[in-house]
Each structure stands twice: as structure tokens, then as C-alpha cells.
Amino acid sequence: MIIDLHMHLDDSEFVGLDVSPRDCVAGMDRAGVDSAVVMTLVDFPGPNPAALNLVAEACAASHERLYGFARLDPGPDGALDLLRSAVTDLGFRGLKLHPVSTRAHPADDATIAIVRLAGELGVPTLFHCGDDAMTAPLVLADTAAACPDATIVLGHMGGYYHVDEAIDVAQRHPNIVLETSAMPYPHKIREAVDRIGAHRVVFGSDGPMARPEVERQKIEFAGLSTDQTALVLGGNAARLLGVSA
Amino acid sequence: MTVDALSLLGTSRFGYRRTAEDTLRDLDTEGIATAVVAPVHPADGDLAAANRELAGVVARSGGRLVGLARVAPWDGGAALAELSRAVGEDDARGVFLHPAEDHFAVNDARLRPIAERAAELGVPVVVAAGFPWQSEATQVAWFARWCPDVPVVMTNGGVLNISGGGQYHVHQALAGTRTCVLTNGMYRDDYLAVIAREFGADRLLFGSFAPRFDARFEHRRAGRIDLTDDERALVMGGNAEALFRIG
Numbered sequence: 001m002i003i004d005l006h007m008h009l010d011d012s013e014f015v016g017l018d019v020s021p022r023d024c025v026a027g028m029d030r031a032g033v034d035s036a037v038v039m040t041l042v043d044f045p046g047p048n049p050a051a052l053n054l055v056a057e058a059c060a061a062s063h064e065r066l067y068g069f070a071r072l073d074p075g076p077d078g079a080l081d082l083l084r085s086a087v088t089d090l091g092f093r094g095l096k097l098h099p100v101s102t103r104a105h106p107a108d109d110a111t112i113a114i115v116r117l118a119g120e121l122g123v124p125t126l127f128h129c130g131d132d133a134m135t136a137p138l139v140l141a142d143t144a145a146a147c148p149d150a151t152i153v154l155g156h157m158g159g160y161y162h163v164d165e166a167i168d169v170a171q172r173h174p175n176i177v178l179e180t181s182a183m184p185y186p187h188k189i190r191e192a193v194d195r196i197g198a199h200r201v202v203f204g205s206d207g208p209m210a211r212p213e214v215e216r217q218k219i220e221f222a223g224l225s226t227d228q229t230a231l232v233l234g235g236n237a238a239r240l241l242g243v244s245a
Numbered sequence: 246m247t248v249d250a251l252s253l254l255g256t257s258r259f260g261y262r263r264t265a266e267d268t269l270r271d272l273d274t275e276g277i278a279t280a281v282v283a284p285v286h287p288a289d290g291d292l293a294a295a296n297r298e299l300a301g302v303v304a305r306s307g308g309r310l311v312g313l314a315r316v317a318p319w320d321g322g323a324a325l326a327e328l329s330r331a332v333g334e335d336d337a338r339g340v341f342l343h344p345a346e347d348h349f350a351v352n353d354a355r356l357r358p359i360a361e362r363a364a365e366l367g368v369p370v371v372v373a374a375g376f377p378w379q380s381e382a383t384q385v386a387w388f389a390r391w392c393p394d395v396p397v398v399m400t401n402g403g404v405l406n407i408s409g410g411g412q413y414h415v416h417q418a419l420a421g422t423r424t425c426v427l428t429n430g431m432y433r434d435d436y437l438a439v440i441a442r443e444f445g446a447d448r449l450l451f452g453s454f455a456p457r458f459d460a461r462f463e464h465r466r467a468g469r470i471d472l473t474d475d476e477r478a479l480v481m482g483g484n485a486e487a488l489f490r491i492g
Contacts, residue, residue, distance in 0.1 A: 017435075100408045130407040131377075160405045160430065182407045182432035186459050206407075210432045214466050221462045 001245050003237035004028065004036035004212055006126065006155055006181045006204030009058055014048045015041045021058040023208040025065060031205070031212035034234070037241070039069040039096040039126075045076060052082075056090040067241055069094040069126055073102045074114040083114055087121045093241045094118070094153075095125040099134035106134060107142040115143060119150025124240050126179065127152060129166060130159030137166040144173040151240065153177045155204060163188045170196045177236070181206035186221035189232070198228035202236045246492065248485035249280040250427060250452035251313075251341075251371055251400060252460060254299055257285035259346060263456040265302045269309060271453075271460040278482070281452070281489050283313040283341035283371070292316060292347075293327045300335035311489055313339045313371060317347040318355040325362045332366045338489040339369040344379035351380045352387035364392040369488050371427075373454075374399035375411065382411065386418035396488055397424045400454050402431030412436055419444045425484070427452035428467040438471045446476035450484045 007027070009019050019041065028036050038058060044051040055068040070086035072079055072095060086092040095118040097104070097111065104111050106127065118125045127143075128135050137158050144152050157178040158166030163185060170176040170192070178192050181204035192201050205215035219232055238245035249272070256262045268280055282303065284295035296314045303312040314331030316324040331337035340363050344351045351372055363370050372388070374380045382403040389397040403418065403426050404411030412433070418424050419440065425448045431437055441449050453463035472480060486492050 128408070131405065132408050135408075156407050159407045160401075184430040184432065184458055184462075186462050206432060209435050211434050211469055214434065214469050215432075217465055218462060221459060 001035070001234040001238060002033045002216070003203070003234045003241070004033045004205045004207065005153070005179055005202045005237045005240070007036040007038045007207045008041050008209065009038045009055065010041045011048055011050070011054060017041070017209060019208055021062065021066065025062070027205070027208035027212045028065065031216045033212055033216070035065050035067065035243070037069050037094065037237070038066050039071045043071055043073040043098065043102050044082070045073060052086055052090065056092070059091065064243070067243070068092045069096040071096040071098065072114065073104065074110040075102060075104050079110065079114055080117050083117055084121065087123055092123070094123045097125060098128040100128060100132050106140050107146065111143065112146045115147045115150045115152065119147055122242070124151040124153050124177070126155050128156065129154035129162070130156050131161050136162050137169045141169040141173060144169070144176050148175055151175055151177060153179050153202065153240070155179045156182045156206070157188070157192065159183060167192050167195055170200060176200070177202055177240070179204040180218065180232070181215055182210060186218050189219060189222035190224060193222070193224055193228055193232070198224065198231040199236055201232050202240070203233045246279070246482045246486065247277045247451070248482040248491060249277050249460065249464070250398070250450040250485040250489070251281050251283065252453050252455040253285045254282045254302060255285040255287060255295060258288045258290070259286060261285070261456050265306065265310065267456070269306070271455065272309060275461055275464045277464065279309055279311060279491055281311045281313060281338070281485060284315050286343065286346045292320070293323070296327065296331050296335065296337070300331070300337070311491055312337050313341040315341045315343070316359060318349050318353065318359060319347070325358055328359065328362050329366065332368055337368070339371055341371045343373040345373060345376040350378065350384060352384040356388055357391050360388060360391040360395060364395045369396040369398060371398040371400065373401070374403050375401040375405035382414040382418040386422045386424060389422035389424050393423060395423070397422065398427060398450065398488070399424055400427045400452065401429060402426055402437065405430070407432065409433070419448060425450055427454065428470070428480070429454040429458045429463045434466070434470045441472055441476050441480065446472065446479040447484055449480045450488070451481045
């Protein structure tokens with residue numbers, strides 16, 4: 001089973017892009033992806049008041065092809081209740097945090113609290129992890145250290161120039177998982193598998209804006225064994241999402 | 246004809262290496278006719294020697310490789326002389342600037358004589374682009390405005406950032422100058438397609454920028470961009486053929 005741990009959908013009125021559930025599924029079909037995790041491009045609360053419902057409804061109608069992560073702003077009062085409700089009432093399978101757009105430092109009290117809650121609820125937290133301020137792996141390492149019972153996924157595994165750093169912090173913090181989308185170096189996926197184990201590296205595409213079939217090909221170019229590839233392309237995501245592989 | 250519009254050759258001071266054999270093997274595997282190559286920053290920092298060594302490799306490649314001359318502004322007049330020599334004697338088809346590795350900002354006034362010399366020689370300039378504070382797209386555009394007739398190619402899609410904000414800088418640069426963009430490393434193929442659609446397919450070139458980027462994967466990535474057949478022919482080789490006088 002192939003699972004893409006990082007896709008986006010949203011209302012084009014707010015983001016100016018065609019990222020409907022249909023676009024996601026079309027991208028998945030092109031890439032031979034069975035299921036995908038979807039999240040909005042905007043934070044909630046934010047410009048799209050229907051953001052969480054949009055994802056929840058898309059997932060409910062998808063026949064288990066789509067699973068939702070709640071992209072939240074951890075700062076406002078009520079963020080913890082929002083996450084709790086998203087997971088327990090709406091069926092979300094994880095939390096997405098993007099410190100560039102929320103301007104919330106990953107190690108501030110509000111973020112630590114919501115990541116810990118995600119851990120208590122048994123769902124992972126996917127951070128945008130690239131080359132921007134407040135998203136670099138060494139910054140997120142403090143969050144991982146403060147939330148040892150939460151699973152933290154480093155989306156993009158450090159971007160362009162923080163990839164080695166992402167592997168370093170994953171080696172130091174066993175609750176970190178690396179997600180492969182957008183990061184352009186196939187050989188770094190192999191290096192990550194060699195250093196932290198295939199069970200802690202997951203395939204993501206950042207689609208449908210990025211092409212899932214290209215991102216999947218990156219995994220194939222990494223030179224992993226059949227068993228390692230199976231874990232990276234789906235087995236690990238199934239475990240994180242609590243679905244059968 | 247498919248052309249890889251940029252890869253580097255040699256053993257870099259910064260820990261990476263690529264030989265002519267590596268390059269030719271990837272060309273054959275991917276069905277690519279020609280690669281445009283520039284030297285790495287060598288261990289001794291002698292860019293002129295690296296240019297001469299590269300010229301020898303290019304001469305022995307049977308036309309599969311086409312060379313660029315690498316210079317840096319810190320060499321002052323010697324860089325200008327080397328550029329003229331490389332174009333005149335080695336048939337270098339352009340200039341390669343790497344602001345991050347050779348430690349300068351591409352819009353520093355010390356770069357202006359290099360732009361002017363490229364204009365005199367009638368060759369394009371390829372800039373390792375997207376590095377914060379050194380070669381952001383808007384900085385490359387500033388460089389390009391010094392000599393508007395000189396084509397300037399930005400590697401890395403013009404931006405090294407996954408949050409997407411830098412893509413607006415690239416639009417700004419493309420709108421105001423005769424700059425072009427290499428496809429390497431750009432994860433948003435829809436963004437590359439928009440460049441071709443809004444600015445023309447002649448503003449986009451397939452280039453791997455190996456070995457920092459994976460030559461084969463970058464070729465597959467570029468091949469998936471949503472383009473018409475005519476646009477694809479330009480992006481995958483036609484533009485590079487025209488720009489670097491190949492074939």
C-alpha cells in the first residue's frame with residue numbers, strides 16, 4: 001500500500017490554486033498512490049473559516065483514500081480544544097504546524113502544549129521543516145526534546161540546505177520521523193535510512209502542486225531495498241495513521 | 246535534442262566530485278545528447294587552472310560536452326582576462342558565477358565589469374541562484390540590468406526555499422529582465438509551467454546542476470512539466486542549443 005503523508009487541499013478562493021480533493025486524487029492516481037494525508041494550505045483559525053470542515057468532508061467522502069491532518073495556529077485561545085475536537089469528533093489523524101505562516105515559534109509554550117496534546121491523542125505532528133527561520137531542524141529539535149511522547153514528522157526533511165541537520169536531529173531524538181517531500185536529493189533518503197532506520201522515513205509529495213509521481217520516483221532513485229522501500233512508501237505512514245498497510 | 250544546460254565537473258573543495266565519465270554515463274542512461282559543464286571550485290582555488298583543465302575535458306568529449314568559464318570578482322582584472330582567454334582560446338560558451346561558493350553577492354558593483362565583459366564577448370552568464378543574501382532572484386535581476394542584452398540564467402528555479410515566497414522574487418526578476426530559469430531542484434512543477442506560460446518557454450531550461458543535484462532525477466523531473474510539445478522541445482534542449490551555440 002502506497003501512502004503519501006503530505007498533500008494539500010483547500011478552497012481555491014483563498015489560495016489561488018486548484019487543490020481540490022479531485023486534484024489530490026488525480027495526482028495520487030497518476031503516481032499509483034493508494035491513500036494520502038491531506039491538509040489545508042492555510043492555518044485555522046485563518047482566512048478560510050471552513051478549513052477544517054473542508055478536509056473532514058473530503059476525507060469522509062473519499063472511501064479511505066484521504067486522511068486529514070488539522071493545520072492549526074497554536075497561538076489563539078482554544079487551539080487545544082480545536083485539536084481535541086478535530087481528532088475525536090472529526091476523525092483527523094494528525095496535526096500540521098507551519099511556523100512560517102503562524103509565526104509561532106516551535107519551542108514556545110503554545111506549540112509545546114499542542115504537540116504534547118497530539119501525542120496524548122495518539123496522532124503525529126507534521127512540521128514544515130525547511131530553510132526558513134523557525135523551521136530549521138535544530139529549532140524543531142527543542143520541540144522534540146520537550147515532547148518525548150509525541151511523534152514529530154519533519155516535513156521536507158530540512159529543505160535544501162538543512163537536510164544533514166535533519167538527519168542529525170532525527171538520530172538524536174527517537175520521536176522524530178523524516179518526510180521526503182520537496183527535498184531534492186534522492187541520496188539523502190538513502191543516507192537517512194542508513195542512519196536512523198527505514199522505519200523512520202516516510203514518503204510525502206507536497207502535492208498536488210508538486211507532482212506525486214515525481215516525488216515517488218525520488219524514493220525509487222534512493223536505491224533502497226524492497227523492504228525498506230515498502231516501509232518508506234507506505235508501511236510507516238500506515239503505522240502513524242493507525243490504518244492497515 | 247536534449248541538453249543538460251548545467252552540471253559541474255571536477256573535485257570540489259566543498260566535498261563533492263563529478264568526472265567526465267560520470268557525466269557521459271548519465272547522458273547515455275537518460276538519452277541526453279549534450280551537457281553544458283562548468284568547473285567546480287578546486288581545492289587550490291585556482292579557477293583559471295580549473296577552466297583550462299575543463300577545456301581539455303570538453304575537447305576530448307567528441308562534442309558531448311560544452312564548457313563555461315568560471316570566474317570570481319575577487320580576482321579583479323585577472324578574472325576579466327581569464328574570461329576573454331577562455332572564450333577566445335577554449336571556446337567557452339558562457340560565464341559561470343557561483344556567489345555562494347566563491348563568496349560574493351551577485352549584485353555587488355565588483356561584478357559589473359564581468360557583466361560588461363560578457364556583453365563584449367557576446368556570451369551568456371549562468372548564476373548559481375537562490376542563495377540568501379548572495380544570489381536571490383532580485384539580486385540576479387540587478388546584475389542582469391547592468392547589461393540588458395546579456396542572457397542571464399538562474400539555477401535552482403531561481404529560489405532555494407520550500408515555503409514558496411521566493412517564487413514571487415523570481416517572477417519579479419523575469420518580468421523586468423532577460424533572465425531565464427533552470428529547472429533543477431524546483432519541486433513545484435506547476436510553478437515552472439507558469440514561467441513558461443507567462444514569460445515564454447524560451448525562459449526555462451532543463452539543467453541538472455549535478456552533482457549537488459541528481460542528474461537522472463532532475464531529468465525525469467523536467468520531463469514531467471506540463472508543457473506543450475513545442476514548449477517541451479525548447480525547455481529540454483532548444484533553448485540551451487540557442488543560448489550556448491550548440492550544434
